[in-house]
Amino acid sequence: MVRAPCCEKMGLKKGPWSGEEDQILVNYIHLHGHGNWRALPKLAGLLRCGKSCRLRWTNYLRPDIKRGNFSLQEEHTILELHNLLGNRWSTIAAKLPGRTDNEIKNVWHTHLKKRAAANHDDSNNNNNHQQRVAPPPASLLRQYSSDDVSSLTTGDNGGAQSNDAKPDDFSSTEEMDESFWSEVLSADSSTSTDHDFPAAELGSGLYDDPLASFVSSEGDGPGSGEEAAAAAAAAGLAHSIVDYTSMDFWYNLLTGDNNKELSELPPI
DNA sequence: AAACAATCCAACCGCGATCCA
DNA sequence: CTGGATCGCGGTTGGATTGTT
Numbered sequence: 001m002v003r004a005p006c007c008e009k010m011g012l013k014k015g016p017w018s019g020e021e022d023q024i025l026v027n028y029i030h031l032h033g034h035g036n037w038r039a040l041p042k043l044a045g046l047l048r049c050g051k052s053c054r055l056r057w058t059n060y061l062r063p064d065i066k067r068g069n070f071s072l073q074e075e076h077t078i079l080e081l082h083n084l085l086g087n088r089w090s091t092i093a094a095k096l097p098g099r100t101d102n103e104i105k106n107v108w109h110t111h112l113k114k115r116a117a118a119n120h121d122d123s124n125n126n127n128n129h130q131q132r133v134a135p136p137p138a139s140l141l142r143q144y145s146s147d148d149v150s151s152l153t154t155g156d157n158g159g160a161q162s163n164d165a166k167p168d169d170f171s172s173t174e175e176m177d178e179s180f181w182s183e184v185l186s187a188d189s190s191t192s193t194d195h196d197f198p199a200a201e202l203g204s205g206l207y208d209d210p211l212a213s214f215v216s217s218e219g220d221g222p223g224s225g226e227e228a229a230a231a232a233a234a235a236g237l238a239h240s241i242v243d244y245t246s247m248d249f250w251y252n253l254l255t256g257d258n259n260k261e262l263s264e265l266p267p268i
Numbered sequence: 269a270a271a272c273a274a275t276c277c278a279a280c281c282g283c284g285a286t287c288c289a
Numbered sequence: 290c291t292g293g294a295t296c297g298c299g300g301t302t303g304g305a306t307t308g309t310t
Contacts, residue, residue: 106277
């Protein structure tokens with residue numbers, strides 16, 4: 001099949017987004033949603049390709065994006081999930097509300113990869129045969145609030161580009177500040193849908209226990225295999241409905257949560 | 269103070285998956 | 290069923306910023 005030409009071949013703009021472009025995009029999506037990314041820029045009056053708009057929205061402009069340093073909980077979650085899943089960033093991101101796959105990928109490459117390598121070395125040096133770093137007890141994890149910042153993302157790496165240095169990217173684009181969102185979101189709340197702003201609810205409660213979220217499988221789209229499997233498990237139906245493609249299934253399996261019941265599972 | 273190195277992260281690119289006529 | 294259109298993901302890049310010499 002022939003690929004549609006992208007930005008550079010259509011005379012469309014590339015590079016960093018201006019505050020004005022951001023506002024146009026946010027306003028448009030708020031009013032009309034984003035049914036068709038390819039048509040969106042033309043309809044919204046942006047000289048960008050749909051792909052660029054989608055990236056900008058999903059990685060930066062979505063109102064449920066959680067900014068700031070990654071908490072120890074989050075970093076631990078990423079390490080654990082990456083250990084289980086590999087570079088499946090979007091799947092990992094689905095378990096970290098407010099974090100994007102791109103952000104997680106960046107954090108992995110800049111901080112966590114080193115830590116994972118160090119852990120691997122340690123485990124080799126200790127000559128134990130544990131494949132993974134055991135998760136800390138939940139009680140320990142809960143000692144850290146979501147506002148706790150990790151040693152890696154703040155001081156230990158020099159904090160060269162920590163979010164303290166760049167506290168809020170919106171502040172670097174004059175138009176973007178707290179009032180920006182309140183203006184946009186209050187502009188026409190009647191047209192806002194859960195689909196457009198799926199995480200409006202997320203804003204209230206930050207992120208309490210990532211490990212718990214694995215099991216609850218929140219945040220996945222309706223009808224997803226993960227949700228079905230989690231719902232089934234919650235209802236005690238795991239033995240009758242088992243989604244072997246579900247990340248929760250494999251996570252629970254590999255972390256031993258369901259090991260005791262493994263022999264009772266139906267064949268794949 | 270200047271030059272260079274290291275780090276960070278937003279954005280781009282290409283590909284496979286999925287949707288739909 | 291087929292093939293074009295679109296979406297979403299993961300890898301990579303490049304500019305900006307910060308640290309070091």
